[in-house]
Amino acid sequence: MLIRTATLQDLDSIASVESECFPPAEAASRERFEDRLKHYPTHFWLMFDDEKLIAFLDGFVTDEQDLTDEMFARAELHNESGKWQMLFGLNTLPEYRNRGCAGELINRAIKDSREQGRLGLVLTCKERLIHYYAKFGFVNEGMSESNHGGAVWYQMRLTF
Numbered sequence: 139m140l141i142r143t144a145t146l147q148d149l150d151s152i153a154s155v156e157s158e159c160f161p162p163a164e165a166a167s168r169e170r171f172e173d174r175l176k177h178y179p180t181h182f183w184l185m186f187d188d189e190k191l192i193a194f195l196d197g198f199v200t201d202e203q204d205l206t207d208e209m210f211a212r213a214e215l216h217n218e219s220g221k222w223q224m225l226f227g228l229n230t231l232p233e234y235r236n237r238g239c240a241g242e243l244i245n246r247a248i249k250d251s252r253e254q255g256r257l258g259l260v261l262t263c264k265e266r267l268i269h270y271y272a273k274f275g276f277v278n279e280g281m282s283e284s285n286h287g288g289a290v291w292y293q294m295r296l297t298f
């Protein structure tokens with residue numbers, strides 16, 4: 139499966155995968171992805187089965203230590219020379235799950251962030267996924283201040 143970064147041309151497929159993977163209260167809108175793709179297309183990791191987008195991961199780079207709700211909404215806060223790679227969204231289409239697609243994307247994001255000289259990566263997730271991210275070296279830092287979509291989120295960090 140091919141993994142590559144994004145361009146604005148990928149907008150429709152990204153928005154469509156997102157809406158298949160998240161409930162409406164949590165899914166990022168097409169407009170939000172358009173904004174993100176304008177500010178940080180090279181911090182999207184897309185996985186394709188032939189021409190079809192089946193999974194993706196995205197998040198911007200910042201000097202801020204902690205991931206906040208404001209970051210999800212304001213792509214212009216991206217700072218290409220920032221210390222931390224934030225991870226905002228991870229999605230695999232339902233019919234492609236449980237075969238390591240998301241894992242490959244996470245490993246690619248970790249590799250790229252290391253090569254770019256970042257301090258590490260930060261994400262927020264629901265409790266049920268803490269064990270999953272721990273397998274890649276992310277450490278749980280406890281409950282995040284985020285209440286995105288009305289849910290409880292935990293912040294996890296992988297430091298190089």
Ligand SMILES: CC(C)(COP(=O)(O)OP(=O)(O)OC[C@H]1O[C@@H](n2cnc3c(N)ncnc32)[C@H](O)[C@@H]1OP(=O)(O)O)[C@@H](O)C(=O)NCCC(=O)NCCS
Pocket residue numbers: 159160193227228229230231234235236237238239240241242262263264267269270
């Ligand atoms: C969470 C999500 C991205 C995982 O995607 P995925 O591509 O299925 O992820 P992986 O295949 O890497 O891992 C999923 C499970 O499959 C297992 N797995 C990985 N490779 C495997 C393989 N080759 N064969 C069988 N199982 C495998 C993993 O160990 C993991 O199991 P675990 O949770 O018990 O540890 C996907 O379920 C999704 O899009 N969910 C909805 C959106 C969401 O909640 N995103 C996360 C927001 S923080």
